[in-house]
Each structure stands twice: as structure tokens, then as C-alpha cells.
Amino acid sequence: MKLEEKLECNGSVVGRSQPYLGENHQANGKPKANGKAEVYVKQEANGKCKEPRKSLNLYTWQEIQRHNQDSDQWLVISRKVYNVTAWADRHPGGRRILxxxxxxxxxxxxxxMHLEHDVVQLYLKPLLIGELAPEEPSQERNKNSQLVEDFQELRRTLEAMNMFDANFGFFFLHLAQILILEVLAWLIPYHFGNGWTVTIFVAFLLTVSQAQSSFLQHDIGHLSIFKKSKWNHLMHKFVMCHLKGLSVNWWNNRHFQHHVKPNIYPKDPDIDMGPLFLLGDTQPVKYGKKKIKYIDYEKQHLYFYMVGLPLLMPVYFNLQSMQMMYLKKYWVDIACVSSFYIRYFITFSPFYGIFGSFLLIYLVKFLESPWIAYVTQMSHIPMKMSKEENRDWLSTQVLATCNIEQSFFNDWFTGHLNFQIEHHLFPTMPRHNYHKVAPLVRSLCAKHGLKYVNKPMLRAFGDIVRALKKSAALWMDAYYET
Incomplete structure (x- = not known):
């Protein structure tokens, strides 16, 4: 197929040929020149010249779906077809997301996932290779086109309501809360000494500060609080690296993969916790049939309390962050994370010594860990987990997430991640608007028969363990099957 475009430019009518990107492709994903596509240029009456555009080629979904390998990646965005293979390594969110x-x-x-669509379009423009043929639907044929259209209409409505505009004062107050807690944690031992009671209170203040820093960096990583992206990037480095002691690049790479394919194995790194935990319905059966027993998985719901809750932050996340910084040579992140430890040692070594300050850091991370583990896992582990099913965006997010009932405490304790459904559907929406859009999302889910799950927090905590116990039973059945 080919699409002929008439372009306006000074000069006479000329014909110019270029390779036709048709059905046949080489092994490396580059098209073979098996035909000619004519680009026609005609003289405009007023003599002005418009910039010529490349001819666009027409593709079917059958052709596009063949280009789904790591070395051969095509995407469709608004019916335009892009070959992102060569550019994937430069993608800020990592090549795996593409x-x-x-x-x-x-x-x-x-x-x-993108804040500044106009800016991103500049990067997409050179990657454009064609568009969907007129007879092709805008989405793959297995998707409900009416559901997709309704969701896109909802997004346009929310954009018109300015639901994606961040309130700078809201996030400034959250940063002020964190900094006040940090200062108080230093002033208290300065004035009252370093007794056990004082130390416990200092650890409590720092734990709250660390947890709220986790939520604030999560906000900054997703949305634009400042008008200039440079300031958002610097603030994210400050909160994540300097206040938290973790790598921004590590978080971006891991977290954005989770967002684009939540609870999809093996694309979501948050559900690939083997060999420590087996999650969902598929992974336990796979391990069981292969007679894999690194740990006694039938008790995984019990050692979740002893291993998963206390060690998520001080061990698992910290080791992953350090490993990626070292292997990928993220020198800026290394410098900023180092400033976190230097600050702690300068601040607290006069009271506790260097070794005591080191213990204090990991006591705080140990105390913060159950808080973050519960908040991050309660909305996903009990939900549907599966292999790739190529569902529409709304279904993908709603099936893999659930909400926690709203209250002032729940909002603060979770950093508004109790509205996990809304956050996953609209990651660049500021959290102070989630409660405003939740009724509209719930209504859309009801229209299309999608279950919108909203539960009490304590029940959500218990559902984590119940889900682990269910997965353990599946592993046992497969492992001991004769």
C-alpha cells in the first residue's frame, strides 16, 4: 500500500521517489525497498513554500503486531505508526517500557505517562514511519472501542476541568512538614541529650519524615509541580536522593514499568519477587510443577511479617538502588545519595557517634518499611495478576488496582495512594484532585461492567496475607501433585 500526499513548495511539479515501507521487512526490522512511493510537489499560487513532509505508509494491525520484539519495536499512537527500535535506549523511562x-x-x-505532549512529539516526529490503513480500527480488534472512546472522552473532560493542574501550595506544605520533622529530630537530642526515650522519639520523627518523603518524591516523579521541568527534576533529586537516600533513576526505571503494565507477569517488576515470594495464580503453579522449593512457600504468608514488612526498605530497595547506580554509573545519583548519609552523620554523630548514627539510619528505615510495604502492596497483591492479555488502558489499570476508603487519616497515611485506581489511570494528576474525579471513574466502570473495588484499610492489610496464602496453596497443589 502507499499513500500519496500533495505537498506545496516553490518550483514546478516534480516526482520524487523513496523506499516504500510495505509488508516485507528485513530481519533487523528495517523495511525492504520493494516498491516506490511517489511524493508530488506542486507550485503554490502565492509563491510561499511549506516544509515538505515524508510520505506516510499504510499498515494493518497484523503487520504492526509482528514488530513486538526487543530488537524490533513499533508503536501506534493516535493511529500513527512509530518505529522506536533505535531510540529505545534513549527513552528517559528506560527501553523496557517501550x-x-x-x-x-x-x-x-x-x-x-507524559506531561508535555508537544515536547514529546518533537522526539516522535523523526520516528514516524506510517499510519493505520483507513479500514483498520484505531485499536486492536480485541478491544472494546466504545470503552476506549468513553475513557478518552473522560480524560478530555478532566483536562477541561483543569484536574491536571498542580496546587503548588499543597506540595510546599508537604515539603515543609518533612523539613520541620527533620529539624525537630536534630533539635531534640541537642537540647535533651541522647537517652533511650529521646532516641525513640527521634526515630519516630525521622520515620514519619521518611515515609512522607516517599510520597512526596512519588508525586514529583509523576507530575509537574514547577512550570519548568528542570526544577521538577532537581526537586526530585533533592527529595529522593538527599532526603531518602535512594536513586531517582532506579525509581523511574522500576516504577514506570509497574505503571504501564501493572500486575502483568513478567513486565511488572513489583510482582516478580521470586524466589522469596510467589504471587498470583500463574507463578506458584509454574514453580510447583518444576518442583522448585527455594523456601517453604506454604508458609510465605507467615514470613511476610518477618521478612517482607521489615526488610523491604532497608535491604531490598536499598540494595537494588545501589546496584543500579553502580552498574549504570549514575554518578549524579551516587553523589546525591552520598549527601544523604553525610548529612545524617554530621547531624547525629555528635550525639550517637558514627556507628550509632549508622544504626539510627537503618532503625528508621526498618520502622518505615512496614508502612511503605502495606501502602504499596495492599492495592495490588490481592488483585488480578496475569500474563500479557493486551487489554485496553482502563481495564488494565482497574483490574490490577483497588482503592482504600477515604478519610483524613487514610489520605495522609497513604499519601493519597488510597486512590490507587485514579492514580493509575491518570499518573500525572496531582493527588489533591483524586477524590474529585473518583465518582466519574466509578460511573464509567459501572457503565462497562468493570468492578471498582473500594475497601477499608484494615481489610486491605489482611487481604495481602490472604492473597499470599492462596498463592501458597496453589504452589503446594502443583508441587506435591503426583
Whole structure:
């Protein structure tokens, strides 16, 4: 197929040929020149010249879906086809995210994950190779086109309501809360000494500060609080690296993969916790049939309390962060994370010594860990986990997430991640607007028969353990099957 475009420019009518990107492709994903596509240019009456555009080629979904490998990645965004293979390594969110949508329609995930669409379009423009043929639907045929259209209409409505505009004062107050807690944690031993009671209170203040820093860096990593992206980037480095002691690049790479394909094995790194925990319905059966027993998985719901809760932050996340910084040579992150430890030692070594300050850091991370583990896992582990099913954006997010009932305490304790459904559908929306859009999302889910789960917090905590116990039973059945 080919699409002929008439372009306006000074000069006479000329014909210019270029390779036709048709059905046949080489092994490396580059098209073979098996035909000619004519680009026609005609003289405009007023003599002005418009910049010529490359001819666009027409593709079917059958052709596009073949380009879904790590070395051959095509995406469809608003019916335009892009070859992102060569550019994937430069993608700020990491190449794996692009691969997760290779050969698929990425229109809604593109709009959901990017703040400045006009700027991103400048990067997409050189990657454009064609568009969907007129007879092809805008999404793959297995998707409900009416559901997709309704969700896109909802997003346009929310944009018109300015629901994606951040309130600078809201986030400034959260940063002020964190800094006040940090200062109080230093002033208290300065004035009252370093007795056990004082030390416990200092650890409590720092634990609250660390947890709220986790939520604030999460906000900054997703949305634009400042008008200039440079300031957002610097603030994210300050909060994540200097206040938290973790790598921004590590978080971006891991967290954005989770967002684009939540609870999809093996694309979501948050559910790939083997060999320590087996999650969902598929992974336990796979381990069981292969007779894999690194740990006694039938008790995983019990050692979740002894291992998962206390060691998520001080061990698992910290080791992953350090490993990625070292292997990828993220020197800026290394410098900023180092400033976190230097600050702690300068602040607290006069009271506790260097070794005591080191213990204090990891006591705080140990105390923070159950808080973050519960908040991050209660909305996903009990929900549907599966292999890739290429669902639409709304269904993908709603099936993999659930909400926790709203209250002033729940909002503060979770950093508004009790509205996990709204956050996953609209990652760049500031959290202070989640409660405003939740009724609209619930209504859309009801219209299309999607279950919108909203539960009490304590029940959500218990559902984590119940889900682990269920997965353990599946592993046992498969492992001991004769």
C-alpha cells in the first residue's frame, strides 16, 4: 500500500521517489525497498513554500503486531505508526517500557505517562514511519472501542476541568512538614541529650519524615509541580536522593514499568519477587510443577511479617538502588545519595557517634518499611495478576488496582495512594484532585461492567496475607501433585 500526499513548495511539479515501507521487512526490522512511493510537489499560487513532509505508509494491525520484539519495536499512537527500535535506549523511562507496548496501540499510555505532549512529539516526529490503513480500527480488534472512546472522552473532560493542574501550595506544605520533622529530630537530642526515650522519639520523627518523603518524591516523579521541568527534576533529586537516600533513576526505571503494565507477569517488576515470594495464580503453579522449593512457600504468608514488612526498605530497595547506580554509573545519583548519609552523620554523630548514627539510619528505615510495604502492596497483591492479555488502558489499570476508603487519616497515611485506581489511570494528576474525579471513574466502570473495588484499610492489610496464602496453596497443589 502507499499513500500519496500533495505537498506545496516553490518550483514546478516534480516526482520524487523513496523506499516504500510495505509488508516485507528485513530481519533487523528495517523495511525492504520493494516498491516506490511517489511524493508530488506542486507550485503554490502565492509563491510561499511549506516544509515538505515524508510520505506516510499504510499498515494493518497484523503487520504492526509482528514488530513486538526487543530488537524490533513499533508503536501506534493516535493511529500513527512509530518505529522506536533505535531510540529505545534513549527513552528517559528506560527501553523496557517501550518494549512492553511494542506491536500495540499505545495512545492512552502515551497520554497518561507524559506531561508535555508537544515536547514529546518533537522526539516522535523523526520516528514516524506510517499510519493505520483507513479500514483498520484505531485499536486492536480485541478491544472494546466504545470503552476506549468513553475513557478518552473522560480524560478530555478532566483536562477541561483543569484536574491536571498542580496546587503548588499543597506540595510546599508537604515539603515543609518533612523539613520541620527533620529539624525537630536534630533539635531534640541537642537540647535533651541522647537517652533511650529521646532516641525513640527521634526515630519516630525521622520515620514519619521518611515515609512522607516517599510520597512526596512519588508525586514529583509523576507530575509537574514547577512550570519548568528542570526544577521538577532537581526537586526530585533533592527529595529522593538527599532526603531518602535512594536513586531517582532506579525509581523511574522500576516504577514506570509497574505503571504501564501493572500486575502483568513478567513486565511488572513489583510482582516478580521470586524466589522469596510467589504471587498470583500463574507463578506458584509454574514453580510447583518444576518442583522448585527455594523456601517453604506454604508458609510465605507467615514470613511476610518477618521478612517482607521489615526488610523491604532497608535491604531490598536499598540494595537494588545501589546496584543500579553502580552498574549504570549514575554518578549524579551516587553523589546525591552520598549527601544523604553525610548529612545524617554530621547531624547525629555528635550525639550517637558514627556507628550509632549508622544504626539510627537503618532503625528508621526498618520502622518505615512496614508502612511503605502495606501502602504499596495492599492495592495490588490481592488483585488480578496475569500474563500479557493486551487489554485496553482502563481495564488494565482497574483490574490490577483497588482503592482504600477515604478519610483524613487514610489520605495522609497513604499519601493519597488510597486512590490507587485514579492514580493509575491518570499518573500525572496531582493527588489533591483524586477524590474529585473518583465518582466519574466509578460511573464509567459501572457503565462497562468493570468492578471498582473500594475497601477499608484494615481489610486491605489482611487481604495481602490472604492473597499470599492462596498463592501458597496453589504452589503446594502443583508441587506435591503426583
Amino acid at each position: 518494549n512492553h507496548y511494542a506491536g500495540e496501540d499505545a495512545t492512552d499510555v502515551f497520554r497518561a
